[in-house]
Amino acid sequence: MVNLTVTQLLRDRALADPEGVALIVQGSAPLTYGRWDERSTELANGLVERGVTRGDRVGLVFGNGDWADYAVAFFGVLKAGAAAVPLSDALAPADLRFMLGHCGAAGVVHAEGLEVAADGWTVTPGVLRAEASAQTSYDGRSAGDAVTDPPRPDDLAQILYTSGTTGRPKGVAATHANLAYGCGGKRRPFAHSRHLVHAFPIGTNAGQTMLINALDAHPAVVTLPRFTPGRFAALIESYRAGTVFLVPAMAIELLNAGIAGRHDLSSVLLLGSAAAPLPAPVAAALTGAFPNATITNYYTSTEAAPAQTIMMFDPERPGSVGRAVAGGRVRIATPQGEPLPQGETGEVWMRSPAAPRSYYGDPGSGTFRDGWIRMGDLGYLDPDGYLYLVDRESDVVKSGAHKVSTIHVEEAVFGHPDVVEAAAFGVPHPVMGTVVAVAMVVREPVTAEELRLFLTGRLAPHEMPAQVVTVGELPRNAGGKVDKRALRSSLTAPADLAPAHE
Known part of the structure; x- marks a missing residue:
């Protein structure tokens, strides 16, 4: 599984299973792999007609009710040879303008009915589809093919902006090889499930992980326009979801709403929590609400992905976020990256098994060093290699x-x-x-x-x-x-x- 691009992964999945359902947004028609591939190619051709060239950056501004159009737009941008810049429609206008200006976006593809102030052009996927479909050929090619040469694994695919809770948001750049790492195997992830339910927002690293899951994992990925405990639990129950992903805040809301007493959640075999450490009392309570589920905490960052640690809830290690998996590594070190002895508290560093990410426009950042990523957390490792977080360095x-x-x-x-x-x-x-x-x-x-x-x-x-x-x-x-x-x-x-x- 080397030298892959995410656009090739979509093409391969569409050829193998064109009618297979990739993504379902509650209240909307399912998106199949075949239609995902066709629609994104149409959109790519429309972008090229608008002047998008290889290496350009294109902003994508969508809300959580627009996951299907967002998925099409993301791959349309990549097929046009450009890099996608996922942005939530919930961003403040000033933050949106900063991010688009920082990456030098050529233009913006956005949800229908949304007004976006940008220095370049703005357009909805529907308009670009119409423009592309009106053409019968592009440079001798059929409208079913993108007009540019396919992206290469080392091409920039995505710039994802950090949350900026400790300062100005930074754009984290990822190549196709980074996003496609671990994908395309014969055994697809989460094979125990027919449906995977999540409520991660667009424009976050967790949300992007779910987009790749919709492309590569076994189950169809199901989400909803707006999270509420009742709607989320009903979605799990109606689809008999085997896999569920959420953030700790959502888990707390589900527990406080008493959803286990009103909904059958017995289908869930894996409940994953990401984006922040899952408090031990919350993890313990989830084992009661989801009686057949393994409660799992995923620890990573936008900068370090796909490196991560995974912790299946263990009452004997309630404070741990787990051990490094899938070829990744974790160590405790000084701010300069010098390793510290086992059990000593220091900075957490992770090493990705994939092509590393970087800060767009800031190659000299101290966050990335010799393949290692400085996580910004303080922690220590126990004798078995389990990682314990002490705090965010900035929160101590x-x-x-x-x-x-x-x-x-x-x-x-x-x-x-x-x-x-x-x-x-x-x-x-x-x-x-x-x-x-x-x-x-x-x-x-x-x-x-x-x-x-x-x-x-x-x-x-x-x-x-x-x-x-x-x-x-x-x-x-x-x-x-x-x-x-x-x-x-x-x-x-x-x-x-x-x-x-x-």
């Missing part, structure tokens, strides 16, 4: 002489029976420099004093939250991760701080 609270792991604080707060969700982060303090604050969503009211009493013995004095606030919901970015910058900026006033630890 430096309070006086202590360094506090917000992940550890969150796990402790999660243990309170009335806490639904929690996020820990640092806020300024006139004496300690920074102290721990906690924002929580609760079932029943919990005062700051009650929470601190509960945490006594579970947290050290320097880990105890000095500021506690109850919120209706935690702010999240498009990928489902908690936006701690937003929380921090809203809770900087020290008036209600508890006394600083000694």
Whole structure:
């Protein structure tokens, strides 16, 4: 499985199984492999007629109800020889313009009815299909063939922008060889399932993984325009899905909604969680809601994919995110990449088994070094090679002489029976420099004093939250991760701080 391109993977699947269903969006007609291939070729020809050339970048702005059109547009751009830049329609206009300008997009393909302000042209897939279908030939070729030479494995295929929760979003560039790594084998992934259900948004690394699954995996990939616990559970039940993917926030919503008592979820054999660490209490509760499922946590990043660690929930290792799989590697090292001894906390680095990714327009970034990717997390490895995360490097609270792991604080707060969700982060303090604050969503009211009493013995004095606030919901970015910058900026006033630890 070398020297592959994702466009060739689609062509091969369409030839082998033209009527097979690749993708289903709730409320819309299924997209078959044959139609996916045909429609994307028509769109590619329309893009070439518009002047798109090899190496151009083309923005794709779609919402979650437009997954089928997005899938067609993604492959249409690639067949035209260009690189796709997936962008969510939920982005703020300023962020959208920044990303399109940063990558120098030649134009934008977007969902019908959506207005996108861009420096180049904008068009919907329907318009380009009509333009392409009106032509009988292009340079002597039939309208069923793309007018450009096929992409090469080392051609740029995708620029995916990071969430920007710790700074300005960065464009992560991936080649065809990177995206197609591990695909095209005789044994297709998730062969135990006829349907795979997910609710990942367009424009995220997790969403792009589901797009590749729709292309290469055994089951048809099923999604819905908007996630709610009831709709998601009903979708799983109606399709008897064997595989389900979600983010921890969705898992928490499903559990709090009590969906296991209203829907038959016994068909699920694999429930995968991605985009953020799955809290151990949540993983344990999922085993009850999905009685036949193996609960699995996937740890990676937009920069490191397809490198990842996988952890099947193990009560003996509740805090681990697993071991490296499928040829990838993980190590703990200094900021300069020097390996550290087993058990010592340091920076997490991963090595991809595929052609590595890079930051578009920033080849000198310290994130990528000699094939290794700096994850931005702190962690350690146990004697069996299991990875434990201590915290995001940028989230560690430096309070006086202590360094506090917000992940550890969150796990402790999660243990309170009335806490639904929690996020820990640092806020300024006139004496300690920074102290721990906690924002929580609760079932029943919990005062700051009650929470601190509960945490006594579970947290050290320097880990105890000095500021506690109850919120209706935690702010999240498009990928489902908690936006701690937003929380921090809203809770900087020290008036209600508890006394600083000694």
